[in-house]
Each structure stands twice: as structure tokens, then as C-alpha cells.
Amino acid sequence: MTTLRELATHLGLSPATVSRALNGFPEVGKKTRIRVVEAAKALDYRPNTSARRLATGKSGMVGIIFRAARNLLVDPHFVEYLAGLSMGLAERELDLILRHAPPGAQLASYQRLIASGSIDGLIVSAPEVDDRRIAMLTERNFPFVVHGQVGEDVAYGFYDIDNHGAFSRATELLIALGHRRIALLNGSAGLAFAVQREAAFRTTLAAQGIHVPARFVSHADMSEDAGYNQAAKWLSGLHGFPPTAFLCSSTLMAIGVMRAAGEAGLEIGKDISIIAHDDVLPHLRSEHFSTPLTVTRAPIREAGLCLAEMIHKRIDGAAPRSLQRTANVDLIVRSSTGAAPQDGGRSW
Amino acid sequence: MTTLRELATHLGLSPATVSRALNGFPEVGKKTRIRVVEAAKALDYRPNTSARRLATGKSGMVGIIFRAARNLLVDPHFVEYLAGLSMGLAERELDLILRHAPPGAQLASYQRLIASGSIDGLIVSAPEVDDRRIAMLTERNFPFVVHGQVGEDVAYGFYDIDNHGAFSRATELLIALGHRRIALLNGSAGLAFAVQREAAFRTTLAAQGIHVPARFVSHADMSEDAGYNQAAKWLSGLHGFPPTAFLCSSTLMAIGVMRAAGEAGLEIGKDISIIAHDDVLPHLRSEHFSTPLTVTRAPIREAGLCLAEMIHKRIDGAAPRSLQRTANVDLIVRSSTGAAPQDGGRSW
DNA sequence: GGTCAATTTCAAACCGCTTTAAGTTTAAAC
DNA sequence: GTTTAAACTTAAAGCGGTTTGAAATTGACC
Structure with missing residues (x-):
């Protein structure tokens, strides 16, 4: 040394x-x-980084809080996102410090992390509609960027995909195929992206004069289980006519829907249609599902790469409003979507 | 402040x-x-952590190197592992610093991270048989623990599952069911766990006098794609009789094998049998696959939790040899395994 | 009351680097 | 041969903690 x-x-x-x-x-x-x-x-x-840090006041580190309960599942998208983030940061000689905090202790964790002086900036993920973390960071004037757009005109840097465009186009496609009973399997209620997606869904259907029964919009964590449970419930027909088309917030949910459809003896792309948003989990490719899946597609790794660049600039003093980006989403049509069944699917 | x-x-x-x-x-x-x-x-x-660090020489941080190439897939198990690790560390008031390094620059990254003085200890993952990182860390006498056992009698702390026991028992089960042409879809060659698993596989078969043709052991990254490609190749029958049973190093590979089997018109659990090792990815549950999967099961999150405790003790001066643990693996029999086909599967 | 030890507190040095303010050379200009 | 600006270099003061060695206080005991 x-x-x-x-x-x-x-x-x-x-x-x-x-x-x-x-x-x-x-x-x-x-x-x-x-x-x-x-x-x-x-x-x-x-x-010696500690010495330099002490002298300069800069740590060369960026923090991210890993939100997970002890027995709860971790969002598998997180690792892809993290991959992008850590690659982007490594290019800029920044390190990522990852701290776990249970859902209940989020705000306090952010505060402790900041107060300890070990980070120069923070990445905020999965923002809610009125996010207290964002309010707190704004008030303290601590550098941060957000993965997800919370409002129309916000004063901080963010990266988000065009949720509205994606879900509008997906909905339009289903309508064009003749579907009228379309269900949305959304992410957890309150999350900004879920709100955006639901708004796009409802607006598009309303524009065509199609009514959406309340029971056709569900909120849940984006897992295979949740997709299966919800779809099975719908397909049982116990609560009214089932949907003929399913719009899923994640490919994982779509896998669950496919399982439920299989058990109900329905053919995907014929009896029912499925579209999912695909964040691109490289180990689980929607083009290789038993029925290749029609998706709206935007690699989540890009989010990490872009946010790394943004937080770097933000720490260097860039104006937050210059660090806002909404990425395009591709609509990729495969065989999980098809014309609505002739009889409207009432015969099952 | x-x-x-x-x-x-x-x-x-x-x-x-x-x-x-x-x-x-x-x-x-x-x-x-x-x-x-x-x-x-x-x-x-x-x-202020920097100040304390400078004065004490301890940083309260543990490092882990995120190995991934820019365009390569990231192992989805990593996030679960990371979840366990960061939870375990958080309990002990340690932070995790995550740095990305491309496969080619691993050793240099470890050295830089240590030399910068920002970490007290390191977690080494996915060790190879003669791992240079381990050699380097041992030589420098820098505190570290390893996820994976490399040899029989090693001088450092590690956590591993009982790969040998798991794959022996899985192989025995297949033999007991009458299978004689059993294939192993292993992880990448050179990784310590892959070597252990293959040894268990071969030893168990040899003990029963069953010969394993070289083509029945494959090495690949543990992805759905890799599983599909390999299984499709075998099932094509172009290179000799296909296996009647598949032993997969990961549930992801098993999904690929199931896809290939489906395309070949084979019924799983009847025409062919599949066993996989299940690290427990909560969003992808092997009991919910279209055919519930027989697995050897050990939650990878445990590895993280345990390694967090170990590195903490190691930093506090515990003797490395007191920090070695091999965890049990459960064998869970579901419907993807069944008696070998009467005709030995030669009729396909 | 005086002594001695135990208890409590403090001043100052130090960790290794950055940075300000000031000092010394060097070269160019007059 | 000065004068002056430009080009280099340095001593010393932090950054915000920890820790050593010494001093001050307290209380028990003779």
C-alpha cells in the first residue's frame, strides 16, 4: 500500500x-x-478512496436500495436492470452500493444512506404516484434520478419507457382483431407505471366506445403465480363472461395466463389472445414460449445504462430537467394474438 | 449534517x-x-463513513464483482443470491458494493477494488477449478469467502450445497426407474460445481455398470436456449439413440428440454424423464411447470444469507476453516419422472 | 486532611488525500 | 541588469472521525 x-x-x-x-x-x-x-x-x-473522499467530499459511489421482504419474491427484472446500471457506472468509474431495506423501512434507509455521507447520488426505482422518497430527496436537494416517470412535468431526471404508447397500441391491436372483452393484468396498484398503463388501456377502449368492467382490471405483483390465479378466476366464468384477450404487464404473468388457458383447454392465439409487455429477460425469451408471444418490448437493461449516465451527469451538476428520457417501445406481433372468436367466446 | x-x-x-x-x-x-x-x-x-473509515482502516463494506459481458445474459439466479446477501449484510450493518467487470478483466478488477481500500472483504462467486482470484486473495491475505467449494481441503470459508449428494441421488432415482440412457446437461465446463456434479453423475452410473457415452454430457450456460438446443439435438436421433432421461443443472435448462420434447411429440414423465436442480427462483416455480418437475432443491438465497454471516465473521478475524458449510439438498419427486419406456425408447 | 487508585475527561496526533495561499524559479520584456 | 509576468512548487490547513497519553476529578481509606 x-x-x-x-x-x-x-x-x-x-x-x-x-x-x-x-x-x-x-x-x-x-x-x-x-x-x-x-x-x-x-x-x-x-x-486511498476513503482519504480522497474525506478531502473532496465526493465518494464516487451511487446508492440503490434493494427493496425486498425476507420471504417475498424479488423481481427478476431487477438483475437485468442492475446489470445495465453497474455496467454504465463502471464505465464512469463509479461504484454501486446496494443496500437492502424491507418495504416498511424504505424512507429511513434512504435517509441513513445519505447521512452517512458514503454516496454522491441515488437511484430511485419503482416510484409510486406520490412518492415520499422523491419528496424527501427533492427537499434535501440530494442528487438522484428515477427509474419511472411520475408526473407530466417533473423537476428531476428520469428514464422511462413509453408506457402510454405501448399499452395504447397493444389495446388497439386487440380491438382491431375484434376483441371486445379485454382484460388488463396490471402491476401493483399505486406504482407509477401501472397507473400509466391503465390510463392508456382505458382511454384507448373508451375512444372506441368499449366499456371496461371493473373486474377486467387486476393489480398484482408481476409473477407467474399472480397471472395464473387471475386468469384462472376469469376463465372459470363464475363471475361473468371471461375476457377473450389478456393484456399483461409482464411476460411472467403471461406465462401464468398461458398455463391457466392450457388447463381450460383453450388454444392461445385462437380461442384467446395474449399480449404482454416484455422487459427482455434474456433467459426467458418470449419468442420461445410454447406459443410465441405478442409483446410490447423494451429492454430494461437500457434503463440501467441510461440512468447510470444520468446520475453521473447529475452529480456533476447537470440540470435535472436536461436528464429526462422516454424510450420507445416496439410492438412485436407473434402468434399469441389472433382474431376474436366468432361467437365472442361465449361457447366455452 | x-x-x-x-x-x-x-x-x-x-x-x-x-x-x-x-x-x-x-x-x-x-x-x-x-x-x-x-x-x-x-x-x-x-x-461520516469516510472519516471513520480513514481513521479506523475499516470501511464497513463488502465487495462483489458482477461478472457479465455487455451483450451476454446475466444469470437470473444472481438476483436471488444478491437478495440473500444484501439482507444478511444489512442485518450486520455492512454494505455491499457491486462492481461490474467484463469476464476478461476479472482479476484486475478484484485487485483494483482491494487496492482502493474501500472494502473490508470480498465475496467470490462461481469459482473455477483452479481459480486465480482465490489464489490472489489467499496470497494477499485479504478476507474473502467463496460461494462454492473448490477442493476437498481448502483454507478459506465457503458455502456450497451438497452437489455430489444431490446429483448422486437424482441419478440413482433415474436408474431405479429403469433408465439406462441418461444425459447430463451441465453448467459451463471448468466451474467447480459443474465438475462436482459430473463426478457424482459418472460415479453413480459407473457403480451400476452403466456406460456413459461422451455425447451424453454437455456443458453450456444454464439457459432455456441452451437446454432446448442440446435436447433438440439429442432427440433428433441423428447422432445415435437419444437419452430417455435428462438431468439438468438448472430448471431453466429443463424448460428448454421440455420445449424440445414437446416439439418432438414426447410426453414428459412417460416417454422421457427430466430432473433438474432447482435453485428456487421464486418467480418460476418448478411445481407449476406444465409438467411439474422432479427436482433437487436448495434455495440459493440461503447461500447469500450464509455467506453474509461468514464474511462478517471473517472480517472480525474468525479462522477461515471455521467458516465452511455444505448445505443439504432435497430431492422432490413430481411427475416429470417416470418408468423408462418399455422398449427403451427406441421406437420414436 | 492527605494519599492513592479508580474513574472520567481532554488535548493533540493521526489516518491519506486535496487545496489554498504563498513562495521560488524561470523566461521574457524593457 | 532590472522588472514583471508566467510557470512551478510547497507548506500548511483542512476533511471528520479515532486513539494515545496525560490531566483532572472523584471517592475510599488510613
Whole structure:
């Protein structure tokens, strides 16, 4: 562990000069700089981050809070998102510090993390409609960016996909195929993206004069189980005519719907249609499902990469409003969607 | 941002006393301690981690390197593992710092992370048979624990599941069901766990006098795609009689095998049998597959929780050899396994 | 009351780096 | 040969904690 002081003594220079030389300050002569840089390399000198941090007030670290209950499932999308994030940060010589906090202790965790002075910025994920974390961070004027857009005109940086466009187009496709009883399997109520998706869904149907019964919109965590349970309930027909088309907030839910449909003896793409939003989980490709799935598609890894860039700029003082991006979503039609059954599916 | 000095002034004490009081040193009077602790709470004082770190040499952070190539898939098990790890660390007031490094730059990344002085310990994942990271860390005497056992008698802490027991029992089950042409879809060659599993597989078959053709052991990343491709190749029969049973290193691979079997018109649990190792991905439950899957089961989240405890003890000076654990694996029989077809499956 | 030890508190040094303000050289200009 | 600006270099003061060694206080005991 070579220290700056040792290096300076070794070179016959003062620590100040060495520090300047290594950090690219202009006041250092060219020959001196070269000499210093080479000696540093030769002695394998690495500045101690804690010391630098203490002196500069910058930590070179970005925080993210891992929200999960001890016995609850972790969103598998998170790892892809994290992959993007950590790659993007690594490119910028930033480190990610990942701290776990149970759902109940979120706000306190954010505050502790900030107060400990170990991070320069925060990534906020899965915002809710009136997100207290965002309110708190805004008030403290602590640098942060959000994965998800919460309102129309917000004062902070964010990355989001075009949820409205995606779900409008998906709904339009189903309508065009003749479907009239369309159900939405949405994410948990209160999450910003779920609200956006539901609004797009309702608006599009309303524009065509199609009524949406309340029971055709469900909220749940985005798991295979939740998809199965909800679809099985609908398909049982116990609560009225089942939907002929299912719009799922995630491919995982779609897998559950497919399982329920299979058990009900229904053919996907013929008896019923399914569209899901595909965040692109590379190990679970919607084009390879037993019936290839029609999806709205936007790789979640991109979100991580983009947010990494944004938080970097934000820490460097960029105006939050210059760091806002809404990404396009592709609609990819495969065989899980087809014309609505002739009899409206009432014969099952 | 209250500092220690401010707090001390506020209390009319010296920083030294306040520091001692908060850190539980015995030289501080009881009333003084209470007074200090309460004032700290009132002023919402949090010691600056960088400063503490610089003074103590301890950072309160544990590092993990996220190995992923830009365009490669990320192992979905990683998020579950990470969940366990970050929960376990949070309980012990440790933070996790997650740094990305491409496969080619692993060793250098580990070295940089250590040299920067920002972590007290490291978690090493997915060890290979002769792992250079382990060699390097051992040589530097830097605290670390490994997810996976590399040899019989090693000098560092590790957590692993009983790969040998799991794959022996799974193989035995298939033999007992009458299968003789059994294939192993293993993880990538060179990974310690893959070596263990293959050894168990071969030993068990050899003990029964069953020969394993080389083509019945494949190595690949553990994805649905890889499972599908390999199974499709075998089932095509172009390279000899196909296996009647498949032993998969992961449920993801099993999904691929099931897809290939479906396309070949084979009934799972009757025409062919499948067993997979299930690390328990909560969003993808093997009991809910179209044919419920027979599995060897060990939640990977446990690994994270246990390793968190181990690295904590290791940093506190525990002897590495006292931190070694091999966890039991359950064999859960469901309907994807059945008696080998009467004709040995030669009729397809 | 004086002594001695135990208890409690403090001043100051230190961790390793950055940065300000000031000092010293060097080169150019007069 | 000064004068002056430009180019380098440095000493020293932080950053916010911890810790050592010494001093001040307290109380028990003779």
C-alpha cells in the first residue's frame, strides 16, 4: 500500500505536487508530470478512496436500495436492470452500493444512506404516484434520478419507457382483431407505471366506445403465480363472461395466463389472445414460449445504462430537467394474438 | 449534517469523549453516555463513513464483482443470491458494493477494488477449478469467502450445497426407474460445481455398470436456449439413440428440454424423464411447470444469507476453516419422472 | 486532611488525500 | 541588469472521525 506521501518522498517532491500531477492539474510541468505518473505506476500507487473522499467530499459511489421482504419474491427484472446500471457506472468509474431495506423501512434507509455521507447520488426505482422518497430527496436537494416517470412535468431526471404508447397500441391491436372483452393484468396498484398503463388501456377502449368492467382490471405483483390465479378466476366464468384477450404487464404473468388457458383447454392465439409487455429477460425469451408471444418490448437493461449516465451527469451538476428520457417501445406481433372468436367466446 | 465536533461543542464535551460514548467504550460515565446518545439522536448525528473509515482502516463494506459481458445474459439466479446477501449484510450493518467487470478483466478488477481500500472483504462467486482470484486473495491475505467449494481441503470459508449428494441421488432415482440412457446437461465446463456434479453423475452410473457415452454430457450456460438446443439435438436421433432421461443443472435448462420434447411429440414423465436442480427462483416455480418437475432443491438465497454471516465473521478475524458449510439438498419427486419406456425408447 | 487508585475527561496526533495561499524559479520584456 | 509576468512548487490547513497519553476529578481509606 503505497501512500501519496511515500511516493512524494521517493520522487523528492511534495505531496501537493504529486497530487496535482496525478489529478491532471495544469500547474504541473510536463516533465514532472510524466515522472510522477511513471513512478506511480512503478510503485503501484492507488489513492486511498476513503482519504480522497474525506478531502473532496465526493465518494464516487451511487446508492440503490434493494427493496425486498425476507420471504417475498424479488423481481427478476431487477438483475437485468442492475446489470445495465453497474455496467454504465463502471464505465464512469463509479461504484454501486446496494443496500437492502424491507418495504416498511424504505424512507429511513434512504435517509441513513445519505447521512452517512458514503454516496454522491441515488437511484430511485419503482416510484409510486406520490412518492415520499422523491419528496424527501427533492427537499434535501440530494442528487438522484428515477427509474419511472411520475408526473407530466417533473423537476428531476428520469428514464422511462413509453408506457402510454405501448399499452395504447397493444389495446388497439386487440380491438382491431375484434376483441371486445379485454382484460388488463396490471402491476401493483399505486406504482407509477401501472397507473400509466391503465390510463392508456382505458382511454384507448373508451375512444372506441368499449366499456371496461371493473373486474377486467387486476393489480398484482408481476409473477407467474399472480397471472395464473387471475386468469384462472376469469376463465372459470363464475363471475361473468371471461375476457377473450389478456393484456399483461409482464411476460411472467403471461406465462401464468398461458398455463391457466392450457388447463381450460383453450388454444392461445385462437380461442384467446395474449399480449404482454416484455422487459427482455434474456433467459426467458418470449419468442420461445410454447406459443410465441405478442409483446410490447423494451429492454430494461437500457434503463440501467441510461440512468447510470444520468446520475453521473447529475452529480456533476447537470440540470435535472436536461436528464429526462422516454424510450420507445416496439410492438412485436407473434402468434399469441389472433382474431376474436366468432361467437365472442361465449361457447366455452 | 451534524459533525462529531458540533455535537461535542453542543454538549460541552470533547470530541474524544463523545466518540467513546457513542462507540461503547468503558471509560465513559453512565450519565455522560446517556446524555451523549440522546443528544446524538436529537441532532440526528451520523458519523461520516469516510472519516471513520480513514481513521479506523475499516470501511464497513463488502465487495462483489458482477461478472457479465455487455451483450451476454446475466444469470437470473444472481438476483436471488444478491437478495440473500444484501439482507444478511444489512442485518450486520455492512454494505455491499457491486462492481461490474467484463469476464476478461476479472482479476484486475478484484485487485483494483482491494487496492482502493474501500472494502473490508470480498465475496467470490462461481469459482473455477483452479481459480486465480482465490489464489490472489489467499496470497494477499485479504478476507474473502467463496460461494462454492473448490477442493476437498481448502483454507478459506465457503458455502456450497451438497452437489455430489444431490446429483448422486437424482441419478440413482433415474436408474431405479429403469433408465439406462441418461444425459447430463451441465453448467459451463471448468466451474467447480459443474465438475462436482459430473463426478457424482459418472460415479453413480459407473457403480451400476452403466456406460456413459461422451455425447451424453454437455456443458453450456444454464439457459432455456441452451437446454432446448442440446435436447433438440439429442432427440433428433441423428447422432445415435437419444437419452430417455435428462438431468439438468438448472430448471431453466429443463424448460428448454421440455420445449424440445414437446416439439418432438414426447410426453414428459412417460416417454422421457427430466430432473433438474432447482435453485428456487421464486418467480418460476418448478411445481407449476406444465409438467411439474422432479427436482433437487436448495434455495440459493440461503447461500447469500450464509455467506453474509461468514464474511462478517471473517472480517472480525474468525479462522477461515471455521467458516465452511455444505448445505443439504432435497430431492422432490413430481411427475416429470417416470418408468423408462418399455422398449427403451427406441421406437420414436 | 492527605494519599492513592479508580474513574472520567481532554488535548493533540493521526489516518491519506486535496487545496489554498504563498513562495521560488524561470523566461521574457524593457 | 532590472522588472514583471508566467510557470512551478510547497507548506500548511483542512476533511471528520479515532486513539494515545496525560490531566483532572472523584471517592475510599488510613
